[in-house]
Amino acid sequence: MQTVKMVVTGPFSAGKTQFIQSVSEIDVVATERKISSDSERAVKDATTVAMDFGRITVDEDLVLYLFGTPGQKRFDFMWEILSEGMLGFIVMVDSTRPETFREARSILETFRAYAPTPYVVAANKQDVKDAWELEDMRHALRLDARTKLLPCVATNKKQVKAVLLELLYSILAEMESGK
Amino acid sequence: MALRGNLRDFTITQLLNLINLAQKTGTLIVDGPSEQAYVSFREGKLAYARIGQEDGSLASVLHKANKLNVNQYRAIAERSGRMTDKELGLLLINAGYVSQEDILLNLQTHFTDVIRRLFTWVEGFFRFENEILPPEDRINVRLDLENLIIEGSRQLREWEQLQDEIPSLDMALKFTDRPMTNLNLSVDEWRVVKYIDPKNTMKQIAAAAKLNDMEIRRIVYGLIQAGLVEMVRPVNVAVQLNPKMFPTQDKEEQRTLINKLIGRIQKL
Numbered sequence: 001m002q003t004v005k006m007v008v009t010g011p012f013s014a015g016k017t018q019f020i021q022s023v024s025e026i027d028v029v030a031t032e033r034k035i036s037s038d039s040e041r042a043v044k045d046a047t048t049v050a051m052d053f054g055r056i057t058v059d060e061d062l063v064l065y066l067f068g069t070p071g072q073k074r075f076d077f078m079w080e081i082l083s084e085g086m087l088g089f090i091v092m093v094d095s096t097r098p099e100t101f102r103e104a105r106s107i108l109e110t111f112r113a114y115a116p117t118p119y120v121v122a123a124n125k126q127d128v129k130d131a132w133e134l135e136d137m138r139h140a141l142r143l144d145a146r147t148k149l150l151p152c153v154a155t156n157k158k159q160v161k162a163v164l165l166e167l168l169y170s171i172l173a174e175m176e177s178g179k
Numbered sequence: 180m181a182l183r184g185n186l187r188d189f190t191i192t193q194l195l196n197l198i199n200l201a202q203k204t205g206t207l208i209v210d211g212p213s214e215q216a217y218v219s220f221r222e223g224k225l226a227y228a229r230i231g232q233e234d235g236s237l238a239s240v241l242h243k244a245n246k247l248n249v250n251q252y253r254a255i256a257e258r259s260g261r262m263t264d265k266e267l268g269l270l271l272i273n274a275g276y277v278s279q280e281d282i283l284l285n286l287q288t289h290f291t292d293v294i295r296r297l298f299t300w301v302e303g304f305f306r307f308e309n310e311i312l313p314p315e316d317r318i319n320v321r322l323d324l325e326n327l328i329i330e331g332s333r334q335l336r337e338w339e340q341l342q343d344e345i346p347s348l349d350m351a352l353k354f355t356d357r358p359m360t361n362l363n364l365s366v367d368e369w370r371v372v373k374y375i376d377p378k379n380t381m382k383q384i385a386a387a388a389k390l391n392d393m394e395i396r397r398i399v400y401g402l403i404q405a406g407l408v409e410m411v412r413p414v415n416v417a418v419q420l421n422p423k424m425f426p427t428q429d430k431e432e433q434r435t436l437i438n439k440l441i442g443r444i445q446k447l
Contacts, residue, residue, distance in 0.1 A: 002426035058443040085423040106343040113347030115410050161444050166443045175434055
């Protein structure tokens with residue numbers, strides 16, 4: 001049995017767990033705990049403290065694992081462990097919470113430094129009225145024109161698939177360019 | 180229990196606060212990433228500080244502060260022999276080269292600078308030795324720690340912000356495509372700018388420009404904010420596929436594997 005993995009990262013409450021749940025064939029093994037901080041509880045009730053774990057079986061010989069990282073900075077010691085040997089990574093950003101953009105940028109830079117692997121940025125909650133437009137987000141996140149910034153709704157399987165496919169196309173393109 | 184631990188858990192500012200509140204006497208020894216620091220206290224006040232093998236002698240401090248010229252400094256270094264700093268200080272005051280105030284003020288400035296540099300240390304181990312007193316042969320000062328603690332707290336906040344903005348110094352920099360005009364750069368900024376090249380990591384630039392982690396981050400942050408540069412992966416480690424990513428090392432099999440994944444996800 002061959003296994004490969006992708007990592008889904010991003011700030012607290014960006015939608016990472018939901019993203020994995022939308023495509024995983026198993027119930028996501030989520031290590032969630034009730035939130036104790038008042039400010040964080042105002043956003044959601046439970047958060048990932050170790051990792052989320054989803055699976056997509058390709059065939060009897062190949063399985064893709066999706067790992068979701070905990071969003072809070074105090075768990076960043078987990079990030080490097082989870083990023084080891086990943087095919088690529090997805091940075092989830094909540095399009096309606098510009099106060100998290102700076103942190104998203106920081107997480108992106110941290111992961112870029114861990115592993116020089118392909119990545120895409122998913123602008124989550126694009127279906128919400130207050131969502132920032134992609135081009136504005138690109139400037140705020142300081143993404144260059146080559147970086148794929150994709151609209152996403154983490155509860156929408158079709159859009160989650162599109163994000164995963166874009167990452168795989170990037171990996172394939174890198175393989176082709178580095179023949 | 181002995182006061183010892185890791186700077187990751189207990190910052191320099193927190194240590195100074197504790198020493199101040201407990202009015203401790205002794206020496207704080209910090210093993211930093213590449214150097215060791217000795218900071219001595221008497222009853223919670225800073226008495227003496229030294230980093231690594233730096234020459235923190237009175238003659239050296241006064242020379243750096245332009246109170247002694249090169250010839251005077253050399254002559255003292257040659258003739259002072261086993262003279263202690265206290266003896267040298269008296270000699271210089273009696274000869275009319277400097278006043279007692281000059282000596283104390285310059286030593287205080289020097290020790291404060293050492294502490295400021297210590298604030299940038301975020302990795303390392305520390306221990307406080309009650310038995311190691313400030314060195315007898317050096318002139319000790321009595322400097323209140325409160326202002327240093329406040330300054331350290333400010334610097335810590337700045338450090339945390341800079342760490343968020345520039346988490347890794349293993350990334351490189353490149354000039355943005357936007358045209359820049361009328362830029363006024365400081366000497367330190369020029370020292371960084373001249374090394375900007377996607378081949379050079381920020382760590383390498385810092386080493387070449389003799390800047391510490393905090394200084395390079397501060398300068399790079401300013402350059403990024405001004406739209407002059409952007410962070411990129413170093414050219415020699417441009418996007419590459421790590422062999423560990425795949426269960427097979429055969430390129431063709433790797434390609435097949437990715438295509439299988441694409442096919443599977445399309446069908447989901």
